[in-house]
Amino acid sequence: MKTNRFKKLDIQEVFSSIQGEGIFVGKRQIFIRFSRCNLQPKCSYCDTKIKPLNNTFPLNPAKNKTEIQNSTNQLIQLIEKLEKIYGPHHCVSLTGGEPLLYVDYLALLIPQIKKTGLKIYLETNGTCYKQFKKIKNKIDILAMDIKLPADCRKNYWQEHKKFLTLANNKKTFIFIKIVLTAKTNRKEIKTAIKLIADVNRNIPLIFQPVTPLKKIFPPKSNTILAYQSLAGKYLKEVRVIPQVHKILGLK
Numbered sequence: 702m703k704t705n706r707f708k709k710l711d712i713q714e715v716f717s718s719i720q721g722e723g724i725f726v727g728k729r730q731i732f733i734r735f736s737r738c739n740l741q742p743k744c745s746y747c748d749t750k751i752k753p754l755n756n757t758f759p760l761n762p763a764k765n766k767t768e769i770q771n772s773t774n775q776l777i778q779l780i781e782k783l784e785k786i787y788g789p790h791h792c793v794s795l796t797g798g799e800p801l802l803y804v805d806y807l808a809l810l811i812p813q814i815k816k817t818g819l820k821i822y823l824e825t826n827g828t829c830y831k832q833f834k835k836i837k838n839k840i841d842i843l844a845m846d847i848k849l850p851a852d853c854r855k856n857y858w859q860e861h862k863k864f865l866t867l868a869n870n871k872k873t874f875i876f877i878k879i880v881l882t883a884k885t886n887r888k889e890i891k892t893a894i895k896l897i898a899d900v901n902r903n904i905p906l907i908f909q910p911v912t913p914l915k916k917i918f919p920p921k922s923n924t925i926l927a928y929q930s931l932a933g934k935y936l937k938e939v940r941v942i943p944q945v946h947k948i949l950g951l952k
């Protein structure tokens with residue numbers, strides 16, 4: 702798994718909106734969305750767009766460390782501007798794609814963001830544990846996905862276990878998100894629940910029924926409730942939360 706070593710920065714967009722997923726749903730955040738993801742083939746429900754959207758942040762691809770430094774200054778100025786106009790924000794969310802593909806850049810960027818007084822929220826697919834190790838002490842909130850083989854056509858149990866074990870410390874607030882589709886099966890759900898419980902049963906788990914997309918649909922409501930009951934036997938906090946930003950027509 703190769704990381705992006707200062708060759709090219711693919712920041713797709715920077716914007717202010719509400720957090721639409723997980724335990725901090727509804728909180729106003731600044732989002733930095735990185736392009737590209739290491740999971741191939743993609744998850745069946747992937748909605749990551751390759752082309753930049755409107756109102757994107759025009760950050761030129763950086764070729765060396767000096768350019769990265771200049772780009773970082775530019776990005777910090779934008780964050781300060783967004784905070785002034787739309788703030789106060791709960792935190793800066795690093796999202797994607799998979800932000801950890803740019804870990805060397807994040808190691809430079811995060812301390813600069815923290816100087817503005819904003820916390821760091823990392824959204825990750827929970828597979829790049831080696832990259833995560835480099836910045837794990839800098840992350841305030843970790844929103845980690847567990848990817849189920851039925852939807853992502855590959856088994857990531859080992860990567861997830863290593864990632865979560867590394868992340869499990871008192872300084873970082875962690876929660877796990879699992880997207881549920883009609884293809885999700887109880888056996889995989891149970892494996893995921895046990896994986897979390899083995900690391901720390903206090904880590905909250907969010908079941909996110911998929912927002913219908915092409916031929917991908919959520920499970921029946923009774924099935925979702927059954928998954929929640931099952932998880933509740935092993936974990937202290939289990940919630941079902943849909944993608945609220947999609948319901949509201951927000952980014």
Ligand code: SF4
Binds near residue numbers: 739740743749826
């Ligand atoms: S991990 Fe996220 S960005 Fe990557 S393929 Fe899956 S849904 Fe898409």
